Amino acid sequence: MDEITGVPAATRHAISVIVNGAPRAATVDARLSLLDCLREAWGLTGTHAGCEHGACGACTVLLDDAPVRSCLLLAVQADGARVTTIEGLAAGDELHPVQQGFWACHGLQCGFCTPGMVLTAVDLLARVRDPSEAEIREALAGNLCMCTGYENIVRAVRWAAARVAWART
Amino acid sequence: MRGHATPAGWVGRPLKRLEDPRFLRGRATYIDDLTFPGMLHVAMLRSPHAHARVVRLDASAAAALPGVAAALTGEDVARVMPPLSPLIPIPNPPRTYPLAVGRVRYVGEPIAAVAACDRATAEDAVELIRAEYEPLPAVVDPERALAPDAPVLFDEMGSNVLWHDTLTYGDVDGAFTAARTVVRERFTIHRYVSTALETFGVIAHVEPGTGLVTIWSNDQRPGLTSGVVAAALGVPQNRLRLLALDIGGGFGNKRKAPYLIVAALLARATGRPVKYVEDRRENLVALAHAANGVMEAALALDGDGRFLAIALRDVVDEGCNLQNPTLHSLLKLGNIVNCYRIGAVRFEAYSVLTNKCPSGANRGIGKPAMCFAIERLVDLAARRLGRDPAELRFANLVQPSEFPYETPVGASYDSGDFPGTLRRALALADYEGLRAAQAAARREGRLVGIGIAVAVEPSSSNLSSYMLATGKGGTSGVGEAALVRVELDGSVRVATGNVASGQGYPTVIAQIVADELGVTPPDVAVSPWFDSHENPWMFSSGNFSNKFSGTDAGAIVGAARAVREKILAIAAHVLEAAPGDLELRDGAVGVRGVPGRFVTLAQVAGVAYRDLLALPPGAAGGLEARYYYVNPAATRPDGARRVGVQLTFSNSAHVTALEVDRATGAVRFLTYAIAHDCGREINPLLVEGMVHGSTAHGIGATLLEEFVYDGEGQLLTTTFMDYLKPTALDVPAFRVEALETPSPRTALGAKGVGEGGAIPSLAAIANAVEDALAPLGVTIRHLPLTPARIWEAIRGA
Numbered sequence: 001m002d003e004i005t006g007v008p009a010a011t012r013h014a015i016s017v018i019v020n021g022a023p024r025a026a027t028v029d030a031r032l033s034l035l036d037c038l039r040e041a042w043g044l045t046g047t048h049a050g051c052e053h054g055a056c057g058a059c060t061v062l063l064d065d066a067p068v069r070s071c072l073l074l075a076v077q078a079d080g081a082r083v084t085t086i087e088g089l090a091a092g093d094e095l096h097p098v099q100q101g102f103w104a105c106h107g108l109q110c111g112f113c114t115p116g117m118v119l120t121a122v123d124l125l126a127r128v129r130d131p132s133e134a135e136i137r138e139a140l141a142g143n144l145c146m147c148t149g150y151e152n153i154v155r156a157v158r159w160a161a162a163r164v165a166w167a168r169t
Numbered sequence: 170m171r172g173h174a175t176p177a178g179w180v181g182r183p184l185k186r187l188e189d190p191r192f193l194r195g196r197a198t199y200i201d202d203l204t205f206p207g208m209l210h211v212a213m214l215r216s217p218h219a220h221a222r223v224v225r226l227d228a229s230a231a232a233a234l235p236g237v238a239a240a241l242t243g244e245d246v247a248r249v250m251p252p253l254s255p256l257i258p259i260p261n262p263p264r265t266y267p268l269a270v271g272r273v274r275y276v277g278e279p280i281a282a283v284a285a286c287d288r289a290t291a292e293d294a295v296e297l298i299r300a301e302y303e304p305l306p307a308v309v310d311p312e313r314a315l316a317p318d319a320p321v322l323f324d325e326m327g328s329n330v331l332w333h334d335t336l337t338y339g340d341v342d343g344a345f346t347a348a349r350t351v352v353r354e355r356f357t358i359h360r361y362v363s364t365a366l367e368t369f370g371v372i373a374h375v376e377p378g379t380g381l382v383t384i385w386s387n388d389q390r391p392g393l394t395s396g397v398v399a400a401a402l403g404v405p406q407n408r409l410r411l412l413a414l415d416i417g418g419g420f421g422n423k424r425k426a427p428y429l430i431v432a433a434l435l436a437r438a439t440g441r442p443v444k445y446v447e448d449r450r451e452n453l454v455a456l457a458h459a460a461n462g463v464m465e466a467a468l469a470l471d472g473d474g475r476f477l478a479i480a481l482r483d484v485v486d487e488g489c490n491l492q493n494p495t496l497h498s499l500l501k502l503g504n505i506v507n508c509y510r511i512g513a514v515r516f517e518a519y520s521v522l523t524n525k526c527p528s529g530a531n532r533g534i535g536k537p538a539m540c541f542a543i544e545r546l547v548d549l550a551a552r553r554l555g556r557d558p559a560e561l562r563f564a565n566l567v568q569p570s571e572f573p574y575e576t577p578v579g580a581s582y583d584s585g586d587f588p589g590t591l592r593r594a595l596a597l598a599d600y601e602g603l604r605a606a607q608a609a610a611r612r613e614g615r616l617v618g619i620g621i622a623v624a625v626e627p628s629s630s631n632l633s634s635y636m637l638a639t640g641k642g643g644t645s646g647v648g649e650a651a652l653v654r655v656e657l658d659g660s661v662r663v664a665t666g667n668v669a670s671g672q673g674y675p676t677v678i679a680q681i682v683a684d685e686l687g688v689t690p691p692d693v694a695v696s697p698w699f700d701s702h703e704n705p706w707m708f709s710s711g712n713f714s715n716k717f718s719g720t721d722a723g724a725i726v727g728a729a730r731a732v733r734e735k736i737l738a739i740a741a742h743v744l745e746a747a748p749g750d751l752e753l754r755d756g757a758v759g760v761r762g763v764p765g766r767f768v769t770l771a772q773v774a775g776v777a778y779r780d781l782l783a784l785p786p787g788a789a790g791g792l793e794a795r796y797y798y799v800n801p802a803a804t805r806p807d808g809a810r811r812v813g814v815q816l817t818f819s820n821s822a823h824v825t826a827l828e829v830d831r832a833t834g835a836v837r838f839l840t841y842a843i844a845h846d847c848g849r850e851i852n853p854l855l856v857e858g859m860v861h862g863s864t865a866h867g868i869g870a871t872l873l874e875e876f877v878y879d880g881e882g883q884l885l886t887t888t889f890m891d892y893l894k895p896t897a898l899d900v901p902a903f904r905v906e907a908l909e910t911p912s913p914r915t916a917l918g919a920k921g922v923g924e925g926g927a928i929p930s931l932a933a934i935a936n937a938v939e940d941a942l943a944p945l946g947v948t949i950r951h952l953p954l955t956p957a958r959i960w961e962a963i964r965g966a
Contacts, residue, residue: 031289045202046195048417050366051449055889058366086195099193103185106858110671111192112199112366112417137897144889146366146418147671149865150897152858 015079019044020088028075034068035059037075038085046086046115050144057143060116061085067123086115089122097163098122098156107156109147117143121157125164131157178684180917183854187690188675188697197415198698200370200387201446208372209238209284211435211445212291214298215455216273216280219307219524219882220320223271223300228281231294236286238439240294243268243280246434250401253427255491257331257520258639263323265491267401267427273302274322274489275524276884277454279427284435284443307524307882311486312463314521322489322522331487331494332520332638336502336810338577339513344478348469352550357951358538360461360486360876362453362531363866363927364894365670367417369425369456370446373432377440383410384429389419389668391699392710397426402433406701413699416670419712420866421530422457423670426492450887457529458876460497461486464538468546474554476565478513479506479543485520485535490527494520495638497528497535500714502578502634503627503815504536504928507543508587509565514577520638524882530713532866532927536627544622544932545949548939558621558936559595563588566623573913579811581802582625582818583920584910585846591623593844594822597904603826603840611944616829616963617839620937623822624929626847627815628921629719631803632709634814646803647716647816650705651724653682653732654793657778659756659771661688663728664696664703666710667721672923673855674717678725680851681917685729686736687753688770705795715921718848719800719817723916727796735792739773742785802914817912817920821845823864823933829941834960836872836938838901843926846908849918853907859922860905867930869895875953942966 016025019042026041035052038044038061050058052071059071062084089096098121101107108114117140124131124139131139136157137150145153176182191197228240243266252264264270269280281298285291306320313319314329321329345351371386382404388394391411399409416423428445436443447456465482483501487494498518505514547565551558566587567574574582603619610617633645651665663678675697679690686693696704709720733753740758741748744766752761759767776783777792784790806812826839843860850856873893877885886892911918931952938959939949945966951958 029289039202040204044195045199046197048199048367049201051889053449053888053890056366056449056894086193090194095190095193102193103189106185106854108189108192108671109673109858109862110365110367110416110418111189111197114192115195118193133902140897142896144366144894144896146364146420146866146894147862148858149861149863149903150900151861151903154897154902 013076015076017078018082020084030074030076032075033071034073034075034078035070038070044085044087048112048115050112057116057120058113060119060143062119062123067120086118089118096122098125098160100163101156101160105152105156105159107148107153113143113145117145117153121160124157125161130161179680179690180684180851181849182680182852184676184680184690184852185854186673186676187679199367199415199417200372200385203372203385203414205374205442208442208444209286209435209439210288210291211282211284211432211443212288212295213279214281214295214300215451216269216276216278218273218302218304219276220305221273221302222305223269223273223280224303225299225301226280227299230297230299231283234290234294234297236290237294238284238441239435240283241268241281241431241435243270249434250403250430253401253492256493256639257495258641259326259331261325263325263491267430275526276882277451277526278489282431282435284439309523309525309878309880309882311484311521311523314523315519322524329522330519331522332498332518335515335517337515338811341478341480341513341515344513345469345480348477349472350470350550350553351467352546352553353467354546354549354950356464356466356542356545358462358464359952360458361870361874362422362458363420365418365420365423368447368449368452369423369428371429371432372442372444373429373436374442375433375437380404381408381410382433384433385412385414386429387413387416387423388425388429389416389423389670390711390713391668391701392666392706392708394424394426394429395701398429398433401430411701413668415697416668419670420532421534421713424529425456449889453887453892454884455526457531458488458526459531460528462538464542466542466546468550470550474556474561474564476509476511479511480515481505481542482517483519486523486525487520487528488523488525494528496530499634499637499814500535501539503580504539504625505578506576507540508567508623508625508820510567512577525878532863533924536924536928537867537870537931540622540624540928541931541935545935548936559591559600562591562621562623566591579807580627580813580815583912583914584848585818585820586908586910587623587820590820590844590846590908591822593906593908594824594842597844597906598824598826598840598842600824616831616941617826618829618937618939618941619826620933620935620940621822621824622929622932622936624820626819626821626921626925626928628715628819628924629800629816630714630716631813631816633803633805634812636806637810637812644708645805646799647709647720648707648797648799649710649716649720649724650707650795650797651721651728652705652793652795653728655732655736655770655774657774659769659774661686661693662696663693663725664705665721665724666704666706667717668699668712669697670712672717673852677851677855681722681725682729685726685733688756692756705797707797714815715923718919718921719915720798722919723798723800724796726916727798728794731794731796732792736770736773738785738788739776740768743768743776743783817914819845819847819920819922821925821929823926823929825933825937827937827941829938829959831963834956834963836954836959840904841901842904844906844908845925846910847922848912848915848920849909850907851917851919856907856922857905860925861903863924864903864926864930865895865900866927868900868934871931871934871952872954873899
């Protein structure tokens with residue numbers, strides 16, 4: 001038994017994950033979610049717990065470039081993978097175009113859904129160069145926002161799409 | 170967006186938010202992001218029964234689990250604190266505590282709490298608590314709760330009625346007798362809540378030497394909560410430091426003093442910092458629900474279709490809410506006549522206990538239901554009289570020349586152009602075109618409907634109105650406090666008693682202060698967080714009833730102008746000029762018309778804080794001011810029990826068209842147009858964002874969201890998989906247009922906008938669905954209008 005956690009030591013596992021380009025290691029309980037590992041073991045509190053049953057999308061991160069719900073994934077499942085969180089998106093002082101779009105279009109109010117929304121939009125724009133409004137709404141439909149009514153988020157993604165498309169030409 | 174004058178200063182500009190980068194980078198600090206060395210984590214045991222006696226509760230096995238530092242039961246809590254005080258004076262008031270003692274009264278009611286080294290261990294420990302219950306009959310329906318033989322929640326009360334009163338204004342009986350037409354309907358209002366994406370949370374720490382209790386939380390009413398928590402803990406308020414960090418949405422329901430108390434008691438018991446953050450199920454089951462209820466409403470009309478009187482019997486289901494009931498009743502007095510000239514009002518109010526989650530404030534509090542009832546009645550009257558629903562509304566709206574317009578209940582509408590707002594919304598939606606398209610669709614057998622709702626959107630609650638229910642004084646008016654300080658280097662800092670949860674206060678406050686002090690918004694650092702030992706505050710401090718425009722703006726302007734006077738006095742002395750000849754511009758004070766004769770704000774601050782002998786003779790040093798603003802429009806109830814429940818009145822008109830799928834009952838929006846008027850807009854970009862967001866709340870409440878209890882009081886919708894929130898696919902693109910009729914009652918002419926679309930949208934959508942189903946003769950009496958419910962209505966027609 002581990003004196004600190006009260007959990008049998010045998011259920012703890014060593015993992016290593018490339019998080020935002022840098023290697024991270026931790027020894028975690030088998031039952032620890034990737035979300036809690038990011039937040040508690042590695043101090044990356046930009047990823048948020050909204051529902052912890054996979055319905056709201058607030059905890060979305062990119063796992064090997066694909067969006068996942070970090071509340072439904074165990075940390076041990078991410079062993080050896082690459083994870084991108086909201087903290088890893090900006091290039092130094094330069095916000096990612098999707099982050100810029102959210103700022104320019106007032107695509108956030110309380111900000112709690114924003115990291116998951118932004119990463120979901122980043123994934124969309126990686127797959128679809130110039131998404132229509134319907135495609136954007138479809139892509140964002142797994143992420144709940146309680147503040148904006150989504151309209152300015154859709155505008156933000158379109159704003160970013162124009163920038164990303166321009167940058168690629 | 171139209172209607173905005175080109176602003177001379179920063180106020181009025183659609184400035185993007187200064188605070189956004191840290192949110193966009195994942196560097197905000199929400200309550201759950203904060204950790205301390207040695208911090209413990211709390212899990213709670215909650216009642217699985219709606220009503221039961223607790224015959225055995227043994228937490229010893231939980232307390233013995235390795236990693237567990239403390240376990241508290243309701244009886245433990247009752248030994249160390251006085252009972253919570255109810256807001257409403259009740260004969261033989263029940264003694265209730267943050268954890269249930271001896272009896273549980275709703276599913277999810279906490280009865281024990283465990284603090285452990287991590288949340289998972291705390292959850293493990295909760296499973297080891299031995300609890301045995303003897304179930305009691307539960308009362309779930311509020312009208313059943315009124316029956317003499319109904320199970321009673323609190324035996325000492327003798328009934329479930331918290332408040333029952335009939336308020337009559339004007340000759341209601343005469344109006345109904347004289348009426349040519351009376352429309353009467355019974356509406357049931359369902360339970361829903363805005364569900365901020367961040368759940369409620371708290372961290373408490375008790376400093377062992379001084380006994381200072383420090384509590385971080387996302388409670389949105391710190392001014393109110395501070396006193397409740399201090400009384401429970403038996404500490405004076407100067408030994409309770411209450412802090413709020415970034416708040417991930419509030420919408421009224423983010424208040425739960427009992428959780429703060431439990432965390433503080435555990436911190437006191439263990440000597441360690443203690444964190445409790447709700448999980449989503451706890452949030453949905455036990456934080457707070459907008460009250461459900463039954464509204465029996467009648468509208469009297471004369472032969473010309475003019476509205477004469479409204480009568481309402483309103484049964485509000487408070488659940489197990491002793492602490493702050495009657496909110497959903499009293500606030501209906503703010504919009505009981507809505508935008509209309511109606512000379513007489515009867516309001517029979519019941520506030521009733523049931524074995525359900527306690528009711529609580531939620532975006533609009535009672536006003537969405539009130540607007541729903543009256544706007545449904547207006548549509549029913551239009552249909553009965555064969556008149557166009559827009560035209561019947563125009564015939565009854567308060568006219569722009571009538572402001573200030575006093576309603577029979579004592580609400581004083583400050584400003585607006587109700588016909589103009591409705592005209593704009595109809596034009597924006599192309600009402601004529603929609604009617605033509607609807608006629609064509611009907612010929613094809615399609616179910617297309619158009620819905621209209623107009624609304625006053627009352628804001629800034631006058632706390633004197635509670636006297637109607639409590640019969641006692643001691644709390645009245647409404648205000649807010651602000652501090653403006655120019656630092657020694659000339660930079661500007663602002664703090665208020667309010668807490669931000671997405672409204673953009675750091676930006677709009679900076680805009681306001683920049684104008685007053687002649688600097689730019691980025692020069693103004695607005696404290697993003699609340700600290701009861703640093704920020705000025707008063708009882709009404711906090712985030713509720715869209716009060717920013719009606720109170721906070723006044724406090725900020727008041728403090729900024731006081732600082733401005735000090736700046737001018739010092740600068741006049743230094744420049745040897747008359748204060749009246751000076752102007753503040755570009756971070757400096759200069760002599761008007763004399764370029765080059767100026768001192769910078771930093772130089773003025775240098776005199777105020779450092780070069781003290783350079784101050785004007787007799788002047789005090791320092792360059793800061795605190796201002797405690799009281800909205801001047803608030804009064805106490807008069808002898809006829811008339812009172813302005815709220816103080817400023819924004820207004821809007823929503824026009825929507827939608828199609829109902831005959832086969833599935835699903836609703837698809839064709840258009841959604843909103844014209845709104847919240848007075849002078851401090852930041853139109855942020856205002857429009859709130860218009861979108863508040864309307865989306867109404868869409869969710871109308872079409873999707875419902876807390877469904879079964880007959881035994883079990884809550885059946887306890888996750889976001891069955892309590893459905895609107896997604897980006899459920900919310901349409903909005904067409905929004907703004908009018909700006911400045912309020913004469915607020916510091917900047919601005920009026921509340923936060924509740925906004927959450928008030929009229931329920932009515933607009935319901936009216937549209939009923940219009941779509943008009944060929945089938947369906948009347949909408951219940952929400953939400955889920956596909957299943959609409960499908961049943963179609964089949965039943």
